[in-house]
Amino acid sequence: MDCSEKVCFNMLMRPESPTFSPLYRQIKNLMLNALESAEWRPGQAIPSEQELALRFNASQGTVRKAIDEMAAENLLVRKQGKGTYVASHNDPRALFRFLRLVPVDGDLAHPQSVPLDCWKAKAGNEAARMLGVELGAPVTILRRLLKFAGRPVVIDEIYLPGEIFHGLTMEVLQGAHGSLYSLFESRFGVRMIRAEERIRAVAADRMTSESLGVAEGTPLLSVERVTYTYGDRPVEWRRGLYSTAEHYYLNELS
C-alpha cells in the first residue's frame, strides 16, 4: 500500500504498533514534510481545509486539528475568509520575533542590523557541538551590531553551518533589509522556528565596551541562542551581548 501521501489507515497505526499516533498528528507530520520540502513556501497559502481533507482522506475537522496545532506553534497563520498561510519572517509582525529586548521608554521603532564582519572558519569544539556538525566542518561567522534609534545596544557573534549558508558574504548582508532571519529564509531557504536562549550576566571587555559605547567592566547580558529549523535541526548558534542601560529583556511566563 502506498503510504507516501495518503494517510495509512488507522489499522496500521493502532495502539499495538509502537509508532502509533492519532490521525491528526500523522497529518500534521505530512504537512510538516510539505513545509520542510518547500512544497509550501513562506508567505504562500496552503490548500484549503477541504482540499487537504480529500488529499489526506480524513474529515475536515481532523485536518483542522492538525492546522490548529501548527498555528499555535507559529508555523502557519490563519486568515479568516482568505486561507491559511505559511508563516514568514518577512511578515512585518514577525520581523524580530525572537528578539526580546525592549526599550525602557516604550519606543517601538524596529532595531537596525549593522553587519560588521563576515568570514569563513572551521567549527571549533563548542560550535560543532551546538550546531550538530563535525569538528572542523565549515562554518560562517558573522558579527553584527543591533541599533535602536541609531544607538548600538547589542553586539552579536553568529555561527552558521557553511553547508547550508553557502554564499553568505558581507555584500549579501549589506544588500539585505529587515532581519537576518528574513534574509536566511528568502535567500537560503532556511526557516527558523524555535530557539533556546541561555542568559548570564558578564562584564564588558575592552572591545565590546567600545562597540557598545559603555565603560569597560559594565555588566551586560550574555545571551547564547541556539536556533532550530524544521525537525529540530540546529542551524544557528549565536552569542549576543546586550547593554541594559536603556533596555531590558522582557520575558512572559505562563
Place this chain on the structure above:
Amino acid sequence: MDCSEKVCFNMLMRPESPTFSPLYRQIKNLMLNALESAEWRPGQAIPSEQELALRFNASQGTVRKAIDEMAAENLLVRKQGKGTYVASHNDPRALFRFLRLVPVDGDLAHPQSVPLDCWKAKAGNEAARMLGVELGAPVTILRRLLKFAGRPVVIDEIYLPGEIFHGLTMEVLQGAHGSLYSLFESRFGVRMIRAEERIRAVAADRMTSESLGVAEGTPLLSVERVTYTYGDRPVEWRRGLYSTAEHYYLNELS
C-alpha cells in the same frame, strides 16, 4: 432572563452586539469565574465534560474547546480516564514553574527557599504602580534566599499587597515547605497564573555580594517580576538578583 449561569442564547450575543464572543469563550469565562470564586479549588477535579455541557446548555464539543484553551494556559490539567483538574502550584511538576534558572551541570534537584526577613510597610511610588494599589497602601515585604544544592544563588525582595496576604509572617514562612506560590495558594487562596519578567545586568553591591558569596561588583542578573492572578490582577512584585557563575537563565522562544 437569567444570565448568571446558563449561557445566554446566541441571539443575545450575536455580532450586532458589541460584546459578542463565541459560545465556547462565554463558557470559558463562566469557568474562569468558577475558578476565581473558588468554586473549583486547586488540585480538585472539575465536573466532567458531560456535566458541564448540561450546566452550560451546550454540546460536549463546545465545552471541550473551552477546556482546551484553559489547559493550554496551564489553568487546568487533563488526565485521561480520570477527569480534569484545577492546576496547582502544589503539584510537584509545577513547584517552581516560573523559575527559569538552571544549573550548568544538569543537576535537577529542586532549589530550597530560605526566608530572611519579613515586615510590613506602606507602598512607595514604584510598588504602588506595579501592584495597582494606592500610594501608601499596606504592603508586606519579604526577602529570601534561593539555594541550589545548599549554595545561595538568588536573593529576592518580594512586595505583596497587605490586604490579600494578611497574616503573612516569618513564622508562617518558616513553617512552609515547597515554593512560595504553593504557600500563597494554600494559605491565602491566591493562585499565580502568569508573570512578566524584565531582566537587566547589574553589578553586585556590598550586601548582595555577601549574601550570595560573590565578589563585590560581580555582574548579576536583575530579574524584576510582576505576577498576576485571575483577571490579570497583579498581586506580586519582586526583584531577584541571580548569580550566574554556575547557573543560567533558560528561555525557550517560539
Place this chain on the structure above:
DNA sequence: GAGTGGTCTAGACCACGGT
C-alpha cells in the same frame, strides 16, 4: 463495567474577503 477524557466523523450555519 462504568465513567472519564481522546479521537474522528458528517453536516449545518456564520463571518469574512474578494469577485
Place this chain on the structure above:
DNA sequence: CCGTGGTCTAGACCACTCA
C-alpha cells in the same frame, strides 16, 4: 456571489482509570 476559515452540534468509538 462564492470560497475561505470559525463555530456548534450529535453521535460513534477508543483508551485509560478505578472499583
